[in-house]
Amino acid sequence: MTSLFLLQFLNGVQFGILLFLIAAGLTLVFGIMDFVNLAHGVIYMVGAYLVVSFTQMTGSFALGLLLTLPATLLIGLVLELLVFRRLYDRPHLDQVLATFGLVMIISEAVEIIWGAAPLSVAMPDALSGSIPLIGQMRYPVFRLAVIGAGLATALGLYLIIGHTRIGMRLRAGATNRAMVAALGVDIRRLFTVIFAFGAMLAGFAGAMVAPILTVDPGMGESVLILAFVVIVIGGIGSVRGAFAGALLVGIVDTLGRSFGPILLRLVMEPAAAGQAGRVLAPMLVYILMAVILVLRPAGLFGQKT
Amino acid sequence: MTRKTAALLLFAAFALLPMIASALNDHYLVVIATRILGFAIAALALDLILGYGGMVSFGHAAYIGIGAYSVAILGRAGITDLGAHLLAAIAAAALFALVTGAISLRTRGIYFIMITLAFAQMAFFFFVSLSAYGGDDGVTLRARSTLMGQPLLEDDRALYFATLAILIGLYLLAVAITRSRFGRVLTGARENPVRMQAVGFSPFRYQLTAFVISGAMASVAGVMLANQTGFVSPAFMNWHVSGELVVMVVLGGTGNLLGAVAGATIALMLEEGLGMLTEHWPLFFGLMLVIVVLVSRDGISGLFRRDRG
Numbered sequence: 001m002t003s004l005f006l007l008q009f010l011n012g013v014q015f016g017i018l019l020f021l022i023a024a025g026l027t028l029v030f031g032i033m034d035f036v037n038l039a040h041g042v043i044y045m046v047g048a049y050l051v052v053s054f055t056q057m058t059g060s061f062a063l064g065l066l067l068t069l070p071a072t073l074l075i076g077l078v079l080e081l082l083v084f085r086r087l088y089d090r091p092h093l094d095q096v097l098a099t100f101g102l103v104m105i106i107s108e109a110v111e112i113i114w115g116a117a118p119l120s121v122a123m124p125d126a127l128s129g130s131i132p133l134i135g136q137m138r139y140p141v142f143r144l145a146v147i148g149a150g151l152a153t154a155l156g157l158y159l160i161i162g163h164t165r166i167g168m169r170l171r172a173g174a175t176n177r178a179m180v181a182a183l184g185v186d187i188r189r190l191f192t193v194i195f196a197f198g199a200m201l202a203g204f205a206g207a208m209v210a211p212i213l214t215v216d217p218g219m220g221e222s223v224l225i226l227a228f229v230v231i232v233i234g235g236i237g238s239v240r241g242a243f244a245g246a247l248l249v250g251i252v253d254t255l256g257r258s259f260g261p262i263l264l265r266l267v268m269e270p271a272a273a274g275q276a277g278r279v280l281a282p283m284l285v286y287i288l289m290a291v292i293l294v295l296r297p298a299g300l301f302g303q304k305t
Numbered sequence: 306m307t308r309k310t311a312a313l314l315l316f317a318a319f320a321l322l323p324m325i326a327s328a329l330n331d332h333y334l335v336v337i338a339t340r341i342l343g344f345a346i347a348a349l350a351l352d353l354i355l356g357y358g359g360m361v362s363f364g365h366a367a368y369i370g371i372g373a374y375s376v377a378i379l380g381r382a383g384i385t386d387l388g389a390h391l392l393a394a395i396a397a398a399a400l401f402a403l404v405t406g407a408i409s410l411r412t413r414g415i416y417f418i419m420i421t422l423a424f425a426q427m428a429f430f431f432f433v434s435l436s437a438y439g440g441d442d443g444v445t446l447r448a449r450s451t452l453m454g455q456p457l458l459e460d461d462r463a464l465y466f467a468t469l470a471i472l473i474g475l476y477l478l479a480v481a482i483t484r485s486r487f488g489r490v491l492t493g494a495r496e497n498p499v500r501m502q503a504v505g506f507s508p509f510r511y512q513l514t515a516f517v518i519s520g521a522m523a524s525v526a527g528v529m530l531a532n533q534t535g536f537v538s539p540a541f542m543n544w545h546v547s548g549e550l551v552v553m554v555v556l557g558g559t560g561n562l563l564g565a566v567a568g569a570t571i572a573l574m575l576e577e578g579l580g581m582l583t584e585h586w587p588l589f590f591g592l593m594l595v596i597v598v599l600v601s602r603d604g605i606s607g608l609f610r611r612d613r614g
Binding site for chain 1: 361363405408411412414415416418419420422423424426427430431433434435436544548551552555559585587588590591592593594595598599
């Protein structure tokens, strides 16, 4: 039971790390440009599809991953220059509509290029198999690699945001965009960089899960909504909040699914507990979000509403 | 053209449509038009809070879903009356709107958009995991709702006229609401909540009431749409549906109730038209959406702007 708990806890952390990679770019775009980007989830999906194709072309997952990163960066850049750039000063409603249109375009384009059937990519040999953690318990190497890569990214972001000049501008931009612009920072160029970088992080997340999940046209949507939940919980514009929110959502979601029915069995009939657990588990993170918002309307680390 | 004449013309066109369909011998036209009317009801409901209250709900598909499942769940329990279905849908949707609206209205702007979206996803996943009603796959309805114990709605034209009658009724109700003191306070709260508070109104109560009315209205759309498709699944509350509702309202011009009806008509006719040309219609629909937003400085409504009021 303890080792099962630890196992599921690690799965939760791994899922949380993944959500963080997606939410980090999204929250900066929200925080700095006050921009609603519904198309962020489809870039995660495109990252997964690209890694499948690039891996088939090169015969190596590592090379595939290496090619996916600049490719999604480029996609982010093109989207920013063609569409997003023109929408900063518009009402949220316009941004929602335009990015909703982008979701339709990109989803359909992915179906045209790769077909509607789910795809998969083989686990790289070096990262397949599992290693012993404690006693009898073993854990898949690849999932540990995902956790490691995500933590390294988080650390890198922490250093960039907390200890570099561009990070300083970023933090200042998230707090007061007009003031930073008045001080002579080219906030638009800063945003272009952040947007492309955020797209790359989402593409990276998509590429990393491709070997453990199936790659299908719907995969971007569920993750997008969860990334929103993460950002709302963490507070818009805060990368630290996104990290805390992502881990919280990942762990609560995973543990809720595996242990919810077990806990409910303590107070209910087994059959009813099973059914109630299945119904309640997917709703758990939304309930969590509601509770946090009642207590803190701007999220855990948020400043503005 | 005054709004009254425009409304008369639009609804008269809808009333004549079945005749045109039978003249053209195109029965499918009535089926599509029923779908349009159903979505027009939901768009009308959304415009009430989006256009007049400034509340951009990105989760209104949830209410369509609640209405649709009311038909499925009561139908299986042997309760087939349309009135009962409508009552159950309205009660359930109002309750859901009351709880989620009270939480969502603590926030503003982007937060509000995202929270309404998240709550709709919660409802979506609730019905996905409801295995007794087919889960992800949904359930096929055994029959349409009955009127006074009679299967009067089995005829497609009868269902069409019933949906049209409900749409007209709700349109008149919505017009009355926006013209009432309540509606004016709501619009005032959109423009300047602080000032409204200073004058002695509590914007929160007005906004929440409007949110509940809007949710209840959208659930009526769900009841009619379930009857039209004969099938109920979580796809009714997919976030894409919420997005399309926002598109419809903005397409017709926000804060213009008739515009919501027109927007639903235009959007669905576009979908149907593009769908006949290519199976990849979402690509072109999305492309049009992006281009229109980029081209028109005031968003889509700028291209179709009509007199407000």
